[in-house]
Amino acid sequence: MSIGSFSFDVTASGQFPYIIAAILVAFGLYALLFKRNLIKMVIGITLIETGVNLFLVMVGYRSGGAAPIYTYANPGQGMVLPTPQALTLTSIVIGLATTALLLSFAIFVHRHYGTLDVRKIKELRG
């Protein structure tokens, strides 16, 4: 089955999954551009991050492949590419780190300014 020219067949061809990731990234950009709350902007950043990680792990999919772990693999079955999974693990941990730092910065900004509204946090301008 297909919408427009994009086929739904997840096991085989088509770019539909990539488009999902791109749309996730676009949602994150929307939150960063139009939301006025610091926490919502952090959520937007995490959305972009999720989209990128999703894209990264989807790039490594090989149709009909199993997880690249020989302990559970059944003989003769192909395996998906292991590198993108490693990269995704790395970028997930990096995302955790950045989110933690951003949120603690948000705590301190709120402690100093008494608000989380971006439009009121503009001491540094000009």
Next chain:
Amino acid sequence: MGGISTGFGVWNPIAWTLLFIGILIIGLFVRSRGNKSYKRGTDQTQPFLSGNREPENPEALHVRGANLYWGMVHGLSGYYKRVRESHTGILNDYVAWFIGALGLVFVILFWIG
């Protein structure tokens, strides 16, 4: 060893410095030949503030840094108004500039070549 030759000329700091020192020496020599007739401590060596007396508080004479170039900033006020307004401390605007530049780069890369 000191100099560099651009494709257009030569820049040699050592020679420049020697020349500078030479001109300095000549200038000091000319100055030393100058008129010695004025006396220290008299009005001849007092600062002349367009006829006003020198204020006791020397702080009053110090031109603060922010007061420099007010004329130039005033002359460029149109430009400065626009540029300083673009530096709103709002994070959304910063992200917007970033995204706008990204879109512009995409457009240039795909339409021009």
Next chain:
Amino acid sequence: MNKVLRVVAFLFVSAFLILAATSMRDFGVPNDATMDQYFIDNTQAEVGANNVVTAVVFDYRGFDTLGEATVLFTAVIAVLTLFRKRKEDEMFEGEVR
């Protein structure tokens, strides 16, 4: 930047992201899997681990993992820095609030 330009930029960037997604190769058929096939084939012989992903993470791309651990360490240090106890008398050198 005013709202209209913002919306335009957002739409442009989203459109180009969609363009990138649609002009990717098909889902599930990698262009060039030489490196990953090498990992899958030689992990048990070279590293001796059954989990290829862990072998990649800790052996073939171990330096990335060091950097990743460093990122986590950095974040921990930074957060502890922000929430540290500090002396009361260290307000000096023009640190106007």
Next chain:
Amino acid sequence: MNDRGMSVIVRTVTRFVYGLIIVFGFYVIMHGHLTPGGGFQGGAIVASAFALLLVSFGAAGIKGKLNKKLLQSLEEIGALAFLGLAFAGLGTAFFYNLLAHGGGFFGAAVPAGPNPGILNAGGLVPLMNWAVGLKVMTGIASIVIVMLIGARKEETE
């Protein structure tokens, strides 16, 4: 949720569960080179157990149970251990897996193809799993504790 933590049900269930979570996290770390998982994942699981303690007993309830200074020192030790394991192979190259197929410690040869897996294999990989696991569990735990206490101060101020 107040400083005393959450309701008695949650606290009782936590008492039962958090040990099991920690044991499972250690299992994931230990079998990182055989089964899905590894140092990061297992460390995150153990840290989640600490976080569970934190939310159910509150910041005051865990006073004395989780020592922040000890956690930070353990994290630095884990990071140093990881770096040291990376330095260990410097005779050949940085990050050279010098224990793999050494025959001895973690050096057993594994048969090719799908197999149940040998725990005593993988060279430096299991050791790095342990180092990273220690580092991640303590790091995330200290982040959570510090941020919770800071946010609590935020509320009281």
Next chain:
Amino acid sequence: MNTLAMHAPVLLVAVPLLGAFAVPLIGKLGRGVRDIFIGLIVAATAALAGLLAAHYFGGAGVPQLYVLGGANGFAIPLPSGLSVPIRILFEVDGMSAFMGLITALVTLTGAYFSFCYWRERSGGNMYYSLLLLLTAGIFGMELTGDMFNFFVFLEITSIAACGLIGFRVWLKKSQEAGFKVMALYTLSGLFVLLAIALLYGQHGALNMAFIASQIGTFGVSIVDKIALGLLLTGLAMKAGAVPMHMWAPDAYGEAPAPTSAILVANSQASLYGLFRVLFTIFGVGASIATNAWILIVLAVLTIFVGVTMALVQNDLKRLIAFGAVSQIGYMLLGVGVGLVRRASILAGGGSLVDSANALDYGFVAMQGGIFHMLNDAACVGLLFLASGAVIRASGTRDLNKMGGLAHHMKWTTIFFVIGAVALAGVPPFNGFASKLLIYQSAFKVSPFLSIIAILSSIMLLAVFVKAFQGAFMGSKTGLPEAGEARPGMLIPMAVLALVVIVFGLFPGFFIDTIVTPAAKALWLGRDAYIGAVLGGG
């Protein structure tokens, strides 16, 4: 090729990491022990950078590889019968070694300055740990030959930089700057990661040389182009190019003075990444000229807006920060002009080697831009250190509240003047040497560029006259309690001032020894860079 020089690239990253991991434990032994330890670590790092540079610039000039975890030795990045490097490679060419020198210089002076600057502060262990982590990240960005590894080090620098920016938690502005800069850094890092994912999806590898050869073989596809746009914008943003520069003054201005200089080195490292992407990975194909003109437009905007904004600042560090932003534009201008000329030579079928030997204006422009990186690091570092001393002595950052400091701190005044005059490009200091190369060769592309550059340079001098007038001139009674900076703070400044003067008096020597190999590595080193990994070439 002795062992230490062989291991130098990875040790440059590993030694600061070791220091950073160990500092919180060693700090428990007391401040003196910790400072000695950090001094040793930083000195060892600088020595390694010098060794690497000496080994490269003294050697044949071929890119030097380091295979991380390579079981089969260093020289063989590829397993037998395979065309893809499977492990992470460090690849050191002239540009990397040059950037390593810059980072080592700035880090050395910044760290030793901090020993006195941060004496009675809390959280010293964390401060030095973050500083060493930032250093390690910058070195990793400059030395790695692997895309994803580059991203990881980019994130390390981002987080460490933001931890340092928000270090003075009692300042509301520093927290605000920390949040903004962290958000923008994370965004740029995510764009870079997305670009890496696109490139991996297209080419199935992460090694820069392999991706470059693939693009050279199959041409630039649509996905590659989008990846190029993402990389270009993200890295230009992290380098602080207008119009993505708004974070830079906040960051440089709010960070502690010694680390502001290291943040400038961080921006230069992402600038290096930008050049690597534009010259090596996307160094062939139809779109080089377009990339080059994008660079030049960014450069002109950066130069002009940076200087004009610096003119109206009343905060000393913010003023210097805008000056530093404008200097990034000069590097972009020089290298952009070089890229334009390189594109035309490639299109005309000319020989890059001959043009480099014949001092073609494009090559001269790249020499100027790359030499200006070093000069900018030295001058801006000197200015930031001097501003830290001034702020510490005067107790304020507002130029309207300062005054008369020249009576109290003579040496700091001299160092500040040297840095300011050199950065503004007044002969015979080093800024003039590099800017002269940029002016003359940019004139060949368009006189407009040279005029903008020269005008902005003059305005920069005016900016520093304002800073000097505000801070140092005036009567003695302005700030009577201010005293001269401690010797521990004066000596790093003196080192940087010495570097400025020496580079200004003997520019030819340094251009011949270190700048020309670095420029050649970008100008014609693409094939060597690829061939060192994939063989042939």
